[in-house]
Amino acid sequence: MPEDRTNKVSCSNYRCEIEVALEIISGKWNALILWTLGTEGTKRFSELKRSLSGVTQKMLTQQLRTLEKHGIVTRTIYPEVPPVVEYSLTEMGKRLIPIFKDLDIWGKEFIEYRKTL
Amino acid sequence: MPEDRTNKVSCSNYRCEIEVALEIISGKWNALILWTLGTEGTKRFSELKRSLSGVTQKMLTQQLRTLEKHGIVTRTIYPEVPPVVEYSLTEMGKRLIPIFKDLDIWGKEFIEYRKTL
DNA sequence: CAGCATCCTCCTTGATACTG
DNA sequence: CAGTATCAAGGAGGATGCTG
Numbered sequence: 001m002p003e004d005r006t007n008k009v010s011c012s013n014y015r016c017e018i019e020v021a022l023e024i025i026s027g028k029w030n031a032l033i034l035w036t037l038g039t040e041g042t043k044r045f046s047e048l049k050r051s052l053s054g055v056t057q058k059m060l061t062q063q064l065r066t067l068e069k070h071g072i073v074t075r076t077i078y079p080e081v082p083p084v085v086e087y088s089l090t091e092m093g094k095r096l097i098p099i100f101k102d103l104d105i106w107g108k109e110f111i112e113y114r115k116t117l
Numbered sequence: 118m119p120e121d122r123t124n125k126v127s128c129s130n131y132r133c134e135i136e137v138a139l140e141i142i143s144g145k146w147n148a149l150i151l152w153t154l155g156t157e158g159t160k161r162f163s164e165l166k167r168s169l170s171g172v173t174q175k176m177l178t179q180q181l182r183t184l185e186k187h188g189i190v191t192r193t194i195y196p197e198v199p200p201v202v203e204y205s206l207t208e209m210g211k212r213l214i215p216i217f218k219d220l221d222i223w224g225k226e227f228i229e230y231r232k233t234l
Numbered sequence: 235c236a237g238c239a240t241c242c243t244c245c246t247t248g249a250t251a252c253t254g
Numbered sequence: 255c256a257g258t259a260t261c262a263a264g265g266a267g268g269a270t271g272c273t274g
Contacts, residue, residue: 058238059267083237085235092230100135102215103135104135109212110134110141176246199256201256239272242268243267245264246265249262249263253257253259
């Protein structure tokens with residue numbers, strides 16, 4: 001986040017903003033949340049939780065809140081009983097997906113590469 | 118890293134490897150180290166330290182060791198007095214640079230975007 | 235269903251001092 | 255110059271229990 005960026009980031013004088021992006025997508029589940037929403041579209045909380053096997057309720061909520069605050073995901077509440085809450089990517093969030101695809105490809109190559117070491 | 122990946126990663130059954138990539142580039146200085154080596158080429162330890170203002174010796178050493186272990190950077194020692202140690206990217210490391218460029222662009226867009234919220 | 239509150243643990247980072 | 259070693263602190267993340 002730009003405001004407390006000076007505490008965490010060292011890329012001097014805004015010459016590069018990699019760290020800004022990484023601050024958004026790091027965190028144990030953020031990338032996976034974004035990837036899931038990006039490839040599978042809008043999802044409710046419980047669906048998301050099921051997709052991300054192993055995530056705790058607390059962490060999912062927490063990371064979704066942060067992403068929402070940053071304007072990367074939207075949270076839509078349907079005032080029903082039982083409550084329904086849906087999450088989806090904003091435009092800014094969708095623009096991360098192609099980058100994730102590249103990271104995914106790199107990751108696969110890396111795994112192969114490591115076998116050759 | 119693939120071996121202890123099960124502890125940290127949740128992308129089930131290797132369907133996506135984003136997390137593998139993120140594990141490499143996360144860590145407070147890793148991305149910046151790679152970016153610097155990628156854009157400015159081979160550097161010695163002290164040059165790198167100067168480029169990454171704010172990094173402690175310990176952290177720089179530590180993160181370089183990890184990157185080296187992963188085969189992302191190479192470490193070349195010239196047995197002189199005083200010692201000279203140079204770091205540079207491997208082929209696998211260089212392939213991250215285009216992705217970093219995209220993250221950089223996204224970061225800049227994000228900063229503009231946040232002003233409109 | 236979708237959360238919040240609490241407590242607790244471990245890992246990352248920081249500070250500092252010492253060395254071939 | 256380029257490290258290693260040690261100690262300490264803070265925060266991210268996990269476990270569990272309670273609600274509208």
